[in-house]
Amino acid sequence: xxxxxxxxxxxxxxxxxxxxxxxxxxxxxxxxxxxxxxxxxxxxxxxxxxxxxxxxxxxxxxxxxxxxxxxxxxxxxxxxxxxxxxxxxxxxxxxxxxxxxxxxxxxxxxxxxxxxxxxxxxxxxxxxxxxxxxxxxxxxxxxxxxxxxxxxxxxxxxxxxxxxxxxxxxxxxxxxxxxxxxxxxxxxxxxxxxxxxxxxxxxxxxxxxxxxxxxxxxxxxxxxxxxxxxxxxxxxxxxxxxxxxxxxxxxxxxxxxxxxxxxxxxxxxxxxxxxxxxxxxxxxxxxxxxxxxxxxxxxxxxxxxxxxxxxxxx
Amino acid sequence: xxxxxxxxxxxxxxxxxxxxxxxxxxxxxxxxxxxxxxxxxxxxxxxxxxxxxxxxxxxxxxxxxxxxxxxxxxxxxxxxxxxxxxxxxxxxxxxxxxxxxxxxxxxxxxxxxxxxxxxxxxxxxxxxxxxxxxxxxxxxxxxxxxxxxxxxxxxxxxxxxxxxxxxxxxxxxxxxxxxxxxxxxxxxxxxxxxxxxxxxxxxxxxxxxxxxxxxxxxxxxxxxxxxxxxxxxxxxxxxxxxxxxxxxxxxxxxxxxxxxxxxxxxxxxxxxxxxxxxxxxxxxxxxxxxxxxxxxxxxxxxxxxxxxxxxxxxxxxxxxxxxxxxxxxxxxxxxxxxxxxxxxxxxxxxxxxxxxxxxxxxxxxxxxxxxxxxxxxxxxxxxxxxxxxxxxxxxxxxxxxxxxxxxxxxxxxxxxxxxxxxxxxxxxxxxxxxxxxxxxxxxxxxxxxxxxxxxxxxxxxxxxxxxxxxxxxxxxxxxxxxxxxxxxxxxxxxxxxxxxxxxxxxxxxxxxxxxxxxxxxxxxxxxxx
Numbered sequence: 001x002x003x004x005x006x007x008x009x010x011x012x013x014x015x016x017x018x019x020x021x022x023x024x025x026x027x028x029x030x031x032x033x034x035x036x037x038x039x040x041x042x043x044x045x046x047x048x049x050x051x052x053x054x055x056x057x058x059x060x061x062x063x064x065x066x067x068x069x070x071x072x073x074x075x076x077x078x079x080x081x082x083x084x085x086x087x088x089x090x091x092x093x094x095x096x097x098x099x100x101x102x103x104x105x106x107x108x109x110x111x112x113x114x115x116x117x118x119x120x121x122x123x124x125x126x127x128x129x130x131x132x133x134x135x136x137x138x139x140x141x142x143x144x145x146x147x148x149x150x151x152x153x154x155x156x157x158x159x160x161x162x163x164x165x166x167x168x169x170x171x172x173x174x175x176x177x178x179x180x181x182x183x184x185x186x187x188x189x190x191x192x193x194x195x196x197x198x199x200x201x202x203x204x205x206x207x208x209x210x211x212x213x214x215x216x217x218x219x220x221x222x223x224x225x226x227x228x229x230x231x232x233x234x235x236x237x238x239x240x241x242x243x244x245x246x247x248x249x250x251x252x253x254x255x256x257x258x259x260x261x262x263x264x265x266x267x268x269x270x271x272x273x274x275x276x277x278x279x280x281x282x283x284x285x286x287x288x289x290x291x292x293x294x295x296x297x298x299x300x301x302x303x304x305x306x307x308x309x310x311x312x313x314x
Numbered sequence: 315x316x317x318x319x320x321x322x323x324x325x326x327x328x329x330x331x332x333x334x335x336x337x338x339x340x341x342x343x344x345x346x347x348x349x350x351x352x353x354x355x356x357x358x359x360x361x362x363x364x365x366x367x368x369x370x371x372x373x374x375x376x377x378x379x380x381x382x383x384x385x386x387x388x389x390x391x392x393x394x395x396x397x398x399x400x401x402x403x404x405x406x407x408x409x410x411x412x413x414x415x416x417x418x419x420x421x422x423x424x425x426x427x428x429x430x431x432x433x434x435x436x437x438x439x440x441x442x443x444x445x446x447x448x449x450x451x452x453x454x455x456x457x458x459x460x461x462x463x464x465x466x467x468x469x470x471x472x473x474x475x476x477x478x479x480x481x482x483x484x485x486x487x488x489x490x491x492x493x494x495x496x497x498x499x500x501x502x503x504x505x506x507x508x509x510x511x512x513x514x515x516x517x518x519x520x521x522x523x524x525x526x527x528x529x530x531x532x533x534x535x536x537x538x539x540x541x542x543x544x545x546x547x548x549x550x551x552x553x554x555x556x557x558x559x560x561x562x563x564x565x566x567x568x569x570x571x572x573x574x575x576x577x578x579x580x581x582x583x584x585x586x587x588x589x590x591x592x593x594x595x596x597x598x599x600x601x602x603x604x605x606x607x608x609x610x611x612x613x614x615x616x617x618x619x620x621x622x623x624x625x626x627x628x629x630x631x632x633x634x635x636x637x638x639x640x641x642x643x644x645x646x647x648x649x650x651x652x653x654x655x656x657x658x659x660x661x662x663x664x665x666x667x668x669x670x671x672x673x674x675x676x677x678x679x680x681x682x683x684x685x686x687x688x689x690x691x692x693x694x695x696x697x698x699x700x701x702x703x704x705x706x707x708x709x710x711x712x713x714x715x716x717x718x719x720x721x722x723x724x725x726x727x728x729x730x731x732x733x734x735x736x737x738x739x740x741x742x743x744x745x746x747x748x749x750x751x752x753x754x755x756x757x758x759x760x761x762x763x764x765x766x767x768x769x770x771x772x773x774x775x776x777x778x779x780x781x782x783x784x785x786x787x788x789x790x791x792x793x794x795x796x797x798x799x800x801x802x803x804x805x806x807x808x809x810x811x812x813x814x815x816x817x818x819x820x821x822x823x824x825x826x827x828x829x830x831x832x833x834x835x836x837x838x839x840x841x842x843x
Contacts, residue, residue: 032722036729039372039446045729045770047449054499082364083517084500094518152565164565164572165557167519262557264518272362275692277722 005302012294019290020072020283024065027279033057034081034277055081057279068283077287078280082273087284091266095288098258098265100170101188102250104181108189109196109246114239116193117200121208122227132197139194144253148187148260155183165262184261188253192246199242203235210234237308244300248293345536346838348548353841355549355825357834358557358566358575362518367502368488369445374744377483378576378833379521379554381541383424384488384506387415387434387465388481391540392831394652394750396481398534399542400429400489400507401465410472415465420530423491424511431459436492444499446485474787475752482753483541483832484745509547509837523836524551538838545837552836567592567820573841574821574828580638583818591823596640597830599649600817601744603636603699605687605810606728607737610768613680614737620807622674623738626710627703628666633813636699640816646800647747647754649814654751658797659804663811671710685714688728688736692721696740699812703738731766742815748832751796752783758803776802 035052052058056067071078077087113136120132156164162183168176207213208231216226255267266289273281361375368380387401398404401415421429435457442451453476455468469476480487494503504512509531510523525547535543555572557563560579566572568589578586578594586592607614607623614620633641645663648655665671685707689700700716707714717736719727728739746753758765759780760772767773772780779802782795803809819830824842828834 030723031726032720033726033729034722036725037722038370045766047446048729080364080500082500084365084367084370084498090517149561152562156571157565157568160569164569165559165562166555166571260559260562262519262555262559262562264516264556268362268518268558272364275720275722276364 077284080281104185105188112193113196116197121204136194136197139190358563358572365500389541430462436495548840618678626671629664636695644814656797658801689740
């Protein structure tokens with residue numbers, strides 16, 4: 001298992017190299033000048049040129065690339081043009097915010113999605129099934145931005161139960177974090193929960209029709225054991241794949257939610273960086289986020305082996 | 315308010331002359347006192363803050379916060395006149411080659427250290443090295459501090475507009491403790507002399523300022539005025555919360571989580587006006603909505619073509635679309651409430667005459683080639699203004715097409731020398747018109763980052779007027795030069811200023827004495843309990 005994990009991690013290196021190269025190249029290919037963004041409209045061409053030189057942006061592409069890779073080899077991802085701080089430090093300030101929010105949303109997704117999917121499968125073609133699938137359809141169809149706005153109007157403005165926005169770190173005040181993160185997490189989770197509910201339902205239905213389930217029932221095993229031990233365990237394999245994808249979607253979907261609820265996460269940071277052509281921030285930030293997602297996917301792969309003894313890596 | 319004799323000091327040169335004759339005396343009337351003290355005011359700010367280094371950032375979002383922390387030697391009052399802030403006064407030598415600033419006594423930084431001329435020297439040193447508008451000091455030979463309370467600037471050549479430039483709040487030369495002079499760009503430690511000091515800054519989330527108890531108000535004034543005056547922190551703290559989404563700002567204001575917001579969308583204004591808990595505060599003349607022709611490229615290099623477009627434009631429709639009906643029609647590059655305002659060239663404004671436009675178009679020899687209007691979706695007013703401009707141009711027979719990019723791309727495209735990628739560039743001028751005619755017209759003096767005539771060679775008549783704006787010895791002559799330059803620019807259709815946009819701010823009704831200005835000022839603001 002360990003050697004498999006190490007092999008998978010080693011295979012991630014070319015992926016990260018490719019991502020870094022694409023990001024670096026893309027940022028230079030798109031028009032827009034960070035020096036002009038910093039200098040403002042009233043700057044003279046000389047001032048813009050001076051800032052460009054200060055930032056080393058007037059150097060050839062390969063020189064800039066070489067310097068960036070050279071820095072990376074020493075653990076230096078560069079310095080944000082707009083903030084003046086180290087890219088790694090800024091990313092590590094913001095990434096935990098998004099991760100905490102995404103984790104909360106993931107828990108909600110799993111609870112709502114799995115429950116709705118399992119119940120719908122067990123009560124196929126009943127009112128419960130139709131209700132669960134209608135709920136899933138709403139979750140998939142309603143944009144998270146609109147849902148977030150609706151929740152703000154209802155739960156913050158009308159009922160006054162939750163704050164309209166803002167963020168309190170989990171480490172500072174767990175209850176405050178819970179209160180400020182609940183609406184964002186729900187608005188993020190519902191789309192994914194709808195998706196997961198539909199997949200769980202169809203997977204469960206397929207498994208429940210298998211011979212071994214019929215055998216288990218014929219043996220007189222309790223329904224709970226049949227469903228959770230025999231059916232769900234087998235259904236979890238394709239569901240795990242989907243959960244891996246959902247984690248990526250939650251991270252990318254957080255961009256919109258963070259803006260709406262004024263949460264200082266990585267999504268807003270990278271969006272701002274792209275809009276202002278903060279090259280080092282985009283390059284380094286995306287590389288770190290990519291590295292995290294690669295690790296998540298390696299973890300998911302490892303989970304297959306744990307869940308399904310038939311899967312043999314060694 | 316300032317003493318009566320100070321009110322006459324509208325022009326920087328006059329201010330210096332007055333100070334040479336008599337130092338500014340303490341105010342006569344009782345200065346402002348806080349009717350109530352205490353409370354945390356949470357202010358919803360619309361844009362993110364990347365850095366609080368006021369020397370290296372030109373963004374409004376930075377200024378919103380930093381201008382409550384830092385102060386400068388001189389600044390601007392409510393009517394944009396130059397006034398002293400950390401300086402008690404300034405003496406201009408008769409040959410205009412030396413400016414001697416006497417510093418106010420008893421000023422201390424937020425770290426408790428007394429401010430001396432050594433700190434001023436260090437601040438100017440840092441600004442000269444990395445300040446974003448260090449060109450302000452291009453004509454300065456050097457500076458020194460003959461004693462702890464005196465700071466002297468030596469000029470290379472006489473520059474009548476120097477104090478005006480020095481008092482700019484665009485990227486001001488704020489005074490910092492000498493020990494922070496080597497802080498890298500964007501990383502200046504937020505230690506100033508202002509009425510509020512930094513307590514907590516979480517980028518992307520919020521910045522919290524608290525009252526600086528040792529703050530010493532400027533007794534030359536009785537009230538806050540502009541960025542200076544007699545400033546007192548009545549509030550315990552001010553929290554700037556970044557709320558980029560407009561609907562969320564409105565919701566926060568409604569619930570009372572936010573006690574003030576930087577901007578509310580037009581669609582919410584009426585609802586907010588009906589809410590007795592909210593005070594709506596329109597901030598007129600926030601920016602000039604504008605389009606600039608590319609004079610380096612045909613057919614916009616042709617005066618008659620530019621005049622045809624000028625004649626086709628109806629400013630009410632353009633501004634209505636751009637601002638959701640929150641605008642004022644405005645001739646030229648200054649606002650009517652400003653001392654340098656002039657309507658010179660008004661006959662070129664808001665002509666909206668299709669027949670005249672078609673006549674000019676025929677004279678220009680336009681052959682129906684596509685005309686590209688460069689705009690962006692990052693700023694809705696620019697995009698909407700471009701849309702209506704396109705329709706008005708099409709209505710007179712011009713094959714106008716939009717070229718929509720994001721803001722950085724459109725800026726970069728507009729800055730290329732002899733570019734043939736666009737014909738009209740849409741922008742908005744905010745801070746510079748507020749700073750005065752000199753700051754604004756630099757946009758139209760070649761070479762400017764935003765004005766690239768063919769081979770960077772500007773119109774000789776316009777350049778001559780610009781030179782006069784900078785070098786004429788009296789303010790009156792400089793104002794006349796500005797009027798001449800504005801008239802020339804409009805008559806030669808080198809810019810199309812559409813009108814001025816109104817920004818709508820709002821506070822909870824319990825917030826008192828909050829008066830919208832170029833940045834939200836929190837000194838002399840209090841909350842009713």
